Structures are given as structure tokens and as C-alpha cells.
Amino acid sequence: MSENERFDAIIIGAGIIGANIGFELCKAGYRTLNIDKLPAAGYGSTGNSCAIVRTHYSTWGGVAMAYEGLAYWQQWADYLETEDESGTAGFIECGGVYLGDDQRYTDKVLPLFDEIGVPYEIWSTATLRERIPGINVGRHAPPKRADDPNFSDEPSEELNNAVFSPAAGYVTDPQLATHNLQRAAEAKGGEFRFNTEVIAIPIEDGRVVGVELKDGSRIEAPVVVNVAGPHSFVINQMAGVADSMNIKTRALRHEVHHLPSPAGLDFEKDGLLVGDDDLGTYFRPEVGNNVLLGSQDPDCDPQDWVEDPDDFDHELGDDQWRTQVFRLARRLPDLGIPNSKKGIVDLYDVSDDWIPIYDRTDLDGFYLAIGSSGNQFKNASVAAYCMSELIQRTEAGHDHDADPIRITQRHTGLELDMGAYSRNRQINKDSSFSVLG
Numbered sequence: 001m002s003e004n005e006r007f008d009a010i011i012i013g014a015g016i017i018g019a020n021i022g023f024e025l026c027k028a029g030y031r032t033l034n035i036d037k038l039p040a041a042g043y044g045s046t047g048n049s050c051a052i053v054r055t056h057y058s059t060w061g062g063v064a065m066a067y068e069g070l071a072y073w074q075q076w077a078d079y080l081e082t083e084d085e086s087g088t089a090g091f092i093e094c095g096g097v098y099l100g101d102d103q104r105y106t107d108k109v110l111p112l113f114d115e116i117g118v119p120y121e122i123w124s125t126a127t128l129r130e131r132i133p134g135i136n137v138g139r140h141a142p143p144k145r146a147d148d149p150n151f152s153d154e155p156s157e158e159l160n161n162a163v164f165s166p167a168a169g170y171v172t173d174p175q176l177a178t179h180n181l182q183r184a185a186e187a188k189g190g191e192f193r194f195n196t197e198v199i200a201i202p203i204e205d206g207r208v209v210g211v212e213l214k215d216g217s218r219i220e221a222p223v224v225v226n227v228a229g230p231h232s233f234v235i236n237q238m239a240g241v242a243d244s245m246n247i248k249t250r251a252l253r254h255e256v257h258h259l260p261s262p263a264g265l266d267f268e269k270d271g272l273l274v275g276d277d278d279l280g281t282y283f284r285p286e287v288g289n290n291v292l293l294g295s296q297d298p299d300c301d302p303q304d305w306v307e308d309p310d311d312f313d314h315e316l317g318d319d320q321w322r323t324q325v326f327r328l329a330r331r332l333p334d335l336g337i338p339n340s341k342k343g344i345v346d347l348y349d350v351s352d353d354w355i356p357i358y359d360r361t362d363l364d365g366f367y368l369a370i371g372s373s374g375n376q377f378k379n380a381s382v383a384a385y386c387m388s389e390l391i392q393r394t395e396a397g398h399d400h401d402a403d404p405i406r407i408t409q410r411h412t413g414l415e416l417d418m419g420a421y422s423r424n425r426q427i428n429k430d431s432s433f434s435v436l437g
């Protein structure tokens, strides 16, 4: 008999999705261990997430999952079933407005909103001006970089209108939300081990049998879940499953910039999420009356793919800062341009079609919750519930590859076809192929 430690399931990663899968598996009666090489829960890409919760995705599954995800955040404290001595992450449901590229909304997103029942309003530019004092409603598309000779051209027309959805907001502290999940899992018997690195995935008789750690020890489990965020492809290589997957993942460097609100605007109190397709940005209120500004990665922006997720440039780039801040200043002309750059740099774990992989693999007992593509913080609890169901049914003998599992969701009652998140799906052509999903 082996002297190694043994669990029912090992989850590699303690980010928001990994910790949430630990919690859901504990609720299903599993004895779980989350392992993370960083010192605490949510210290990986989760900690730098903008933590935006919104429902405008380009696919039925995208909208359905995000609408279900919203309900978890609305009932966060109840969902956890336990108190965290560090406090509970807040959810500010400020609503979100989406500007620009009218066709994407009218042709794709709004029919999905109608079908699924996501509330929305069409705002005129007059309403936009009322709700965001000082906003410039000019049409600037296509997005350009700040050094483009046409960047400062005055727009010849205004945006037609905008789509507002109250079903949107942001989580105030993504790291704390992850810690909340750690405590929730621990209250149900789950364990977490930090500063602990997985270096190999041992296999016996065609089945995963646990993980091997950097200190040379081995921990055994019949189920291992790869939730390693931007390191997902590294773990897949260790398990030898990467080549057998149709959809792959890789790490993309991304910057988010922090700026003070424009003079005279209390964006923290009165602001909302703004998805600005027209200029290629998104922004949201941030504590301290600040604006948190991200990029939608428009075609003109270079994509910075990272070969080694342990070795990338953590400094904000001058060009990207300038381009993004100038784009925002086109929309909010009263924005003061700070002298020094402020923000964060982190990695997305991007799948080939920017839609996540929630699936089993060809290696029995080895599962994937990866490819979150910069947009799955909001869906952590949905993904975790689905992964728990998928693992339980697969381990009970169901052939998910041949007969994809469908899972009725707790809050909305919507039924998600997990085949849409298969590692072997064809590229989903309805995707935006961007962080919008």
C-alpha cells in the first residue's frame, strides 16, 4: 500500500475558478485538495482581474452562462454558506452600457438577450449624455492607435444609440472573493496547499493517479483538474494530453490602466460599465473615484503572446498606455491625463476561439477548466457547478464525448450543453474572437 497522501480530487490552481471547483466538489462529498504554487488564493491572474460581470456575449452559451453567473454574485454571501474572517467580497450592480458596432448588438447579442430574458434598454445619445455627464457621443470606428495620423480626426457623426443592460456590475475585490471560496470549501472539509508546485502528472494503466510536486513528493487522487490559468498548456503538456485536443490554449499578455475620474464626475458613485466597441476599450468605476480601463484588443493593437507564463514583461508599455488613455479621453474629454502610468499587467489564458474549455480529456480522471480567455471570472461558480456535475457523471461511467452532458442551471433553469465547451469542438465561428467571448 502506498504511503503517499490521498484525496478524492486534486485541483491544480487556487484562482477563482479552481477554488470554486474545490467548493463545489466538497459540496458533492469529495475530499479535495487545491494546490497552488503562489502564496495564497487568488494570487494568480484572478488577483488582477477587472472582475466585470456582464452578459453581452456573442453565443447563446456565453449569454446563458453569464446570466446564470450574475445570480451567484447577487447572492454571494448565501452561496458561500460560511463567513470569512477577512470579510465578504462586494458586488456593485451598476449596470453596463455598450457603444458602437451596432450590428454586433442588433444581429447577435440582442436576439440572444430576447431569447434568454436578459433585460436591456436602447438608449439614445441624449440618454447617454444624461447618464454619463461630459461624455462625447461621436462615432470614431474603427479603433486606431494613438500614433495613427487619423486618431484625432473629429467624428463626422454620432453613435446611433447604445444598449444598456442593468444585468451587469463588478466585484470589488477578486482576490477576496477567491479567499471567500477557499473558506467555504474548507468549511466543507476541503484543503488548500500554497507555495506548492506541481511538476508532473503521474499516470498508471492509462489513468491519472495524482500529482508529483517540486519537492519530489507525490499526492494521489483518482481525479485531477487542471485549473492552472495561463499555465494551463504547461500542465496539459505534463499530462500528455495537449496534442490530442482540437482546441488549444496559450497565454496572452494584457494591460489594464488605472486613472482618476474626469473632473466633476463622480464615476465611482454614478458610473457604470462601458463597453466601447467604437474605440476598442472597456472601462468601469473603481474605488477611490477612479476609472479602470481595459482594451478590447482591436485589430490595430499588437497581440503579445507569451511563450513562458513565468517570464513576461510586468511593466506597463508607454505605447499601450498612451493609446488607451487617449482613446478614453476621446470618450470622456474632461479626463485629466496623468503624468505617470498606473495599472497592472497580467496574462489571459486564451483558447483558439476565446471560449473556455470545461471538459474531460483522453486521459481518464484528468479534467480541464481552462481557456478562460480574459472573461470567465464572472462565470466561476457556473463553471464550478458544471465541472462538478461533469466529473461526477463521467466518473460514474457516462461517455461525455459521445453524448455531451446537459446541465440545468440552479438559478435561471437554463440548460447548458457542455459539448459547447469540449476540447474537441470545432472552432465556434459565432465567437467574437476577443475578450468579449
Ligand SMILES: Cc1cc2nc3c(=O)[nH]c(=O)nc-3n(C[C@H](O)[C@H](O)[C@H](O)COP(=O)(O)OP(=O)(O)OC[C@H]3O[C@@H](n4cnc5c(N)ncnc54)[C@H](O)[C@@H]3O)c2cc1C
Binding pocket: 012, 013, 014, 015, 016, 017, 018, 019, 035, 036, 037, 038, 042, 043, 044, 045, 046, 047, 048, 049, 050, 051, 052, 053, 196, 197, 198, 199, 227, 228, 229, 230, 231, 254, 255, 256, 345, 346, 347, 348, 369, 372, 373, 374, 375, 376, 377, 378, 379
Ligand atoms: C487583466 C485581466 C482582466 C480580466 N478581467 C476580467 C473581467 O473583467 N471579467 C471576467 O469575467 N474575467 C476577467 N478576466 C479573466 C478572469 O480573471 C480569469 O478568467 C479567471 O481569474 C481565471 O481564474 P482561474 O482560477 O482559472 O485561474 P488563475 O487565477 O490564473 O489561477 C491559476 C492558478 O494556478 C496556479 N498554478 C499554475 N501552475 C501551477 C503549478 N504547476 N503548480 C501549482 N499551481 C500552479 C497559479 O499559481 C494560479 O494561482 C481578466 C483577466 C485578466 C488577466
